[in-house]
Amino acid sequence: MLHTRACSENAFMIVEALKWIGGTDGCLELVDQRQLPAEFVTLQCRDVQSLFDAIKTLAVRGAPAIGVAGAYGLVLALQKLGPNDSVEEALESLTEARTYLASSRPTAVNLFWALDRACKRANAQHGTTLQSLRETVLAEANAIYLEDIEMCRRIGQHGQQFIKEGAGILTHCNAGALATAGQGTALSVMFEAHKKGKRFKVYADETRPLLQGARLTAWELQQAGIDVTVICDNMAAYLMKQGKINAVITGADRIAANGDTANKIGTYGLSILAREHGVPFYIAAPSSTFDLNIKTGAEIPIEQRAAEEVIRFAGTQTAPSGVTVYNPAFDVTEARDIAAIITEQGVIENPNTERIARRLPPNPV
């Protein structure tokens, strides 16, 4: 059973978003984030299809978390093979599962990164037994999981310097423990600042249409004892005007080689409002979020989601029947408006192609 775990160095609790239960014949347990904060319910994914559905419907979400979940999905794919199937057939199953899982969501790159990494490792084991292949893929998924936990902690430690005593911090969507295997990315920065005893105030954009900020970020911060205020997305500019925001910190779903960053829809607008009001804008994300194969954010595909997410809430219709809806899930913030990208490998200030290349190896996989 997933639970909140005590933050090792401090008294507050941080939720576990997902965890593999058992060995190569085990399953992936997830917090069903669609039910939060009203209910804390877990899901057990025992095959690739149910994991695909969980990712697609946002039961599990957040770029790093769906990367970890995807890697475990490859372990699930190998469970379907019988004792008479060959290693070659197993590798084909892996390729198929990788393609299928990669089609669940198009924007975040961590999913592709994790799937590729686990598949590469499996292919390197060519010629061994099926059981050995299963163990290899599980070991790689576990490695990705554990690295994610460590990566989150490091992002927080590198980033906490940007939260000053008494500051007002704005965040958008959820880049917390629920978005990762560990303690989050943007929220990890806040957790680490909180551990250091800094007092600060977080404003959480509710983040329409699916309210990840109100439902998930506010819940995580509240559990950690951090002062949090929920606002509607359209209130951020007015808060900045009043001088209540000293920094904006968000996560990321994909970062191009030049630092352009795809994140939850609304982030781009916030970056412009932050510049207008002289507020520094930070991205907190692991190096697996970088896609160095693309030069700029213009190449990042933007997922379009269903109209229903916008015009129906809790069974109630919020717009006239038959109305047209535009529902992009992400937008791209320009590198020039990002004060720094906080990664587990350190902080990249005023990110551009050169500074990013210097900090990160050309092929992080």
Added chain:
Amino acid sequence: MLHTRACSENAFMIVEALKWIGGTDGCLELVDQRQLPAEFVTLQCRDVQSLFDAIKTLAVRGAPAIGVAGAYGLVLALQKLGPNDSVEEALESLTEARTYLASSRPTAVNLFWALDRACKRANAQHGTTLQSLRETVLAEANAIYLEDIEMCRRIGQHGQQFIKEGAGILTHCNAGALATAGQGTALSVMFEAHKKGKRFKVYADETRPLLQGARLTAWELQQAGIDVTVICDNMAAYLMKQGKINAVITGADRIAANGDTANKIGTYGLSILAREHGVPFYIAAPSSTFDLNIKTGAEIPIEQRAAEEVIRFAGTQTAPSGVTVYNPAFDVTEARDIAAIITEQGVIENPNTERIARRLPPNPV
């Protein structure tokens, strides 16, 4: 019974938001806007208290509409007086009702303007009979109502030049027929452009927390046969980036002498995003929305509304229990970011104190 009325010069229907039924012993009928678009329900206000509640809970809303409603509220106040009450007592009742109704919502100035106008007219009738006083106040309320209808039409006619063939227009909240006695302010501009046969596309910000854009604006435009797409508030910047928005047109709740304009929360942010993307930003509002007694927007009081509006929807909780919420209903857009204010008296381009004073008499009341 209120209904949609045929737009005189064209085939499409425009809703009536409110209407006085009967003579001095009549009542004010309102469309209950809290129920739209799911249900078209009307309310009959037969006393000052029920009208106050209707304004406070946004059954009737929109700066011009609550001005008209407030004036009729004074007619309701006079109905409570018996045959033995004096004209002096009646005038005291009016003053009391005016103060009470004015306390329902603090930001929009049209309410105070209409209450003051009807009270002034009543006081000028000092010395007549009670019934004559009632008739005077009703006549003044009717005059405000009829002027509002004409004012809406003129705003549309003055403003339609700003909608070019094939344009994409963004609007925020609802400044339509539902916000006025007539065919609206910002939406009147669209209705008049539509009448001229122009084809254009409107993006309606859903407008959190109460979704007036998704519920009301989309419904009105759909009824009129205008191409409308609902977006979440946080998507506007991304639309502008893609070049899909050629103009932003909104209504206003109060305009200071220098042109600074209070409107629904989120408008200020849009004005900055519009400037960033080279998109002209227009305000459409009657001259009764100007408060020439205040120099700048800094003096406009901003209504704070209940947390429940943000964190509960259709009975479903959308944020953790006990979380802090910030819920300002309005913000102030700076005059320098407004390309023009479209009034019934004409267009004030690049508004500032001098240009506004030249166009509008110093005391519009």
